Amino acid sequence: MHEHTLALSAHLQDAVVACFGESFAGIDPELRPATRPEFGHLQSNLPLRLAGPLGLPPREIGARLVDALDISTGSIQRLGELGTVELAGAGFLNLTWSPDVLGRAVGGLLTDPHLGVPIPVTTKRVVVDYSSPNVAKQMHVGHLRSTVIGDALARVLAYAGHDVVRQNHLGDWGTQFGMLVEELLGEDLDDPAAVADLDMSELLALYQRAKARFDDDADFADAARRRVVALQSGDPATLALWQALVDASMAEFDATYSRLGVLLTDDDFDGESRYNPQLPGVVEDLRALGLLTESAGAQVVYPDAFTGRDGAPLPLIVQKADGGFGYAATDLATIRHRVDDLAVDRVVYVVDHRQSQHFEMVFAVARAAGWLPDSVEVQHIGFGTVLGPDGRPFKTRSGETVTLTALLDAAEEAAASTYATPEVVRMVANAAVKYADLSNHLARDYVFDIARMSATTGETGPYLQYAHARVCSILAQAPQQTYHVHTLSHAAEQRLALELTGFAPVVAKVADTLEPHHLTAYLYGLATALTAFYENCPVLKAEGEVRQTRLALCEATRRVLSEGLRLLGIEAPQRM
Numbered sequence: 318m319h320e321h322t323l324a325l326s327a328h329l330q331d332a333v334v335a336c337f338g339e340s341f342a343g344i345d346p347e348l349r350p351a352t353r354p355e356f357g358h359l360q361s362n363l364p365l366r367l368a369g370p371l372g373l374p375p376r377e378i379g380a381r382l383v384d385a386l387d388i389s390t391g392s393i394q395r396l397g398e399l400g401t402v403e404l405a406g407a408g409f410l411n412l413t414w415s416p417d418v419l420g421r422a423v424g425g426l427l428t429d430p431h432l433g434v435p436i437p438v439t440t441k442r443v444v445v446d447y448s449s450p451n452v453a454k455q456m457h458v459g460h461l462r463s464t465v466i467g468d469a470l471a472r473v474l475a476y477a478g479h480d481v482v483r484q485n486h487l488g489d490w491g492t493q494f495g496m497l498v499e500e501l502l503g504e505d506l507d508d509p510a511a512v513a514d515l516d517m518s519e520l521l522a523l524y525q526r527a528k529a530r531f532d533d534d535a536d537f538a539d540a541a542r543r544r545v546v547a548l549q550s551g552d553p554a555t556l557a558l559w560q561a562l563v564d565a566s567m568a569e570f571d572a573t574y575s576r577l578g579v580l581l582t583d584d585d586f587d588g589e590s591r592y593n594p595q596l597p598g599v600v601e602d603l604r605a606l607g608l609l610t611e612s613a614g615a616q617v618v619y620p621d622a623f624t625g626r627d628g629a630p631l632p633l634i635v636q637k638a639d640g641g642f643g644y645a646a647t648d649l650a651t652i653r654h655r656v657d658d659l660a661v662d663r664v665v666y667v668v669d670h671r672q673s674q675h676f677e678m679v680f681a682v683a684r685a686a687g688w689l690p691d692s693v694e695v696q697h698i699g700f701g702t703v704l705g706p707d708g709r710p711f712k713t714r715s716g717e718t719v720t721l722t723a724l725l726d727a728a729e730e731a732a733a734s735t736y737a738t739p740e741v742v743r744m745v746a747n748a749a750v751k752y753a754d755l756s757n758h759l760a761r762d763y764v765f766d767i768a769r770m771s772a773t774t775g776e777t778g779p780y781l782q783y784a785h786a787r788v789c790s791i792l793a794q795a796p797q798q799t800y801h802v803h804t805l806s807h808a809a810e811q812r813l814a815l816e817l818t819g820f821a822p823v824v825a826k827v828a829d830t831l832e833p834h835h836l837t838a839y840l841y842g843l844a845t846a847l848t849a850f851y852e853n854c855p856v857l858k859a860e861g862e863v864r865q866t867r868l869a870l871c872e873a874t875r876r877v878l879s880e881g882l883r884l885l886g887i888e889a890p891q892r893m
């Protein structure tokens with residue numbers, strides 16, 4: 318379809334030159350989808366835009382352009398094979414594809430397993446850094462968003478032909494492990510095999526006991542600090558218990574990933590601990606580059622153009638006064654690894670928008686140090702907060718942050734009474750949660766309203782799953798070997814066909830902008846066109862070529878819906 322749109326643009330450009338001269342050569346007709354079905358399929362506001370420069374009324378410009386486009390047949394001009402053009406309103410050109418062009422586009426979709434999405438000549442390697450929960454802590458709603466958004470982006474980028482490396486930057490290192498290991502030893506829980514078997518609630522309880530003692534008992538706090546040193550210097554017994562805690566948490570996270578149906582596996586863990594050996598080198602190299610400054614005993618970098626509220630330069634702390642390395646040092650080491658060892662072209666960090674300044678400063682320091690060449694693009698994809706019904710950040714009644722598991726439980730509970738099998742309940746619950754999350758502009762906060770998210774009407778995940786299941790059931794009643802598109806004679810057939818041609822452009826748009834809501838909105842539009850098609854065009858009761866054509870439209874829609882939902886990480890059952 319893209320080539321037809323280009324041809325249409327070229328025709329319009331030729332017409333402009335023919336009517337108004339070479340000085341307007343190359344003007345972009347800015348073809349946009351028509352805002353209403355009665356305006357045809359595409360619209361251009363060329364006459365309005367040319368009115369100023371030409372000093373002519375827009376409708377007069379439009380009339381001349383329409384005349385120039387082809388032989389007149391009444392008020393509607395033919396654009397040869399492509400379709401028709403009509404002057405409308407204050408000076409719009411309404412364009413309508415010919416049924417032939419649309420029919421061929423649907424035929425093309427049916428023969429292309431990749432649904433018209435081009436594979437780029439040169440693939441780019443893209444790291445998507447997402448999910449990234451912290452060991453011995455629950456995944457909370459913020460991690461839900463990172464996991465859902467990151468997974469959709471990883472899928473879309475891969476589908477668009479990129480070489481995607483998923484990295485789950487697990488928080489598996491840091492001073493809290495001193496206190497956790499010390500608590501294990503104090504409680505005689507020193508068998509690593511037993512520790513690795515702890516489940517999430519046991520890990521959390523351990524964390525809380527350790528934290529309480531750390532805050533109350535100065536001797537324990539000292540022992541915990543010494544334990545951090547033992548961990549960093551590689552003491553085997555300490556390392557074994559740390560590893561057991563990491564293993565226990567990873568098993569819990571993996572269980573959540575498979576429940577959510579996301580792509581992340583054990584192989585994608587790329588935790589902070591992995592970079593620990595590189596951290597002294599990061600500091601040394603920054604010092605050698607003359608970028609390091611001492612501030613109250615800490616080693617910091619002042620990247621250009623970062624100032625605090627008081628206007629004073631903002632430091633990025635790479636080594637704390639006590640000699641420990643922090644989050645920023647690890648992220649710098651991670652960038653070096655990704656650039657030097659993974660040879661990435663692009664890194665996408667899917668992390669809560671509250672960390673945006675951290676990432677901006679890390680990126681600035683990495684650029685200044687020459688570790689991040691201009692050819693490598695780094696982007697922090699921040700996102701807003703999930704709110705409770707009261708419009709405030711989602712908390713439990715006792716004021717704790719809501720865990721991911723609790724959210725999924727609520728979604729499954731909402732679906733449980735409606736669907737027959739546990740598998741479908743799980744799919745519907747995931748669809749409700751994921752679609753609601755992905756259909757907002759990323760930066761926007763949204764209210765976690767499980768009743769609205771799970772509804773089967775309106776713009777929801779379950780509504781799209783229904784649309785898919787319904788088209789599957791029609792197709793199952795008339796199994797075909799191959800599908801044939803004959804003339805698309807009904808306007809609702811043509812509109813559905815037009816919607817189908819939008820799949821490839823929207824995939825490209827999401828891969829480029831990293832905004833999944835374009836794809837959710839596209840699929841909703843497609844499902845709406847499908848409903849209008851059913852209302853106007855009986856499929857199974859039709860005969861001959863009409864029936865064949867309608868079945869082919871159903872099949873193409875089924876494929877696009879199922880692939881589109883899959884790219885959002887949403888499973889679409891055949892029956893619900």
Ligand code: ARG
Pocket residue numbers: 446448449450451486487488648651666668
């Ligand atoms: N573990 C961090 C957190 O829960 C997120 C890590 C994000 N990735 C990164 N490269 N810093 O806040």
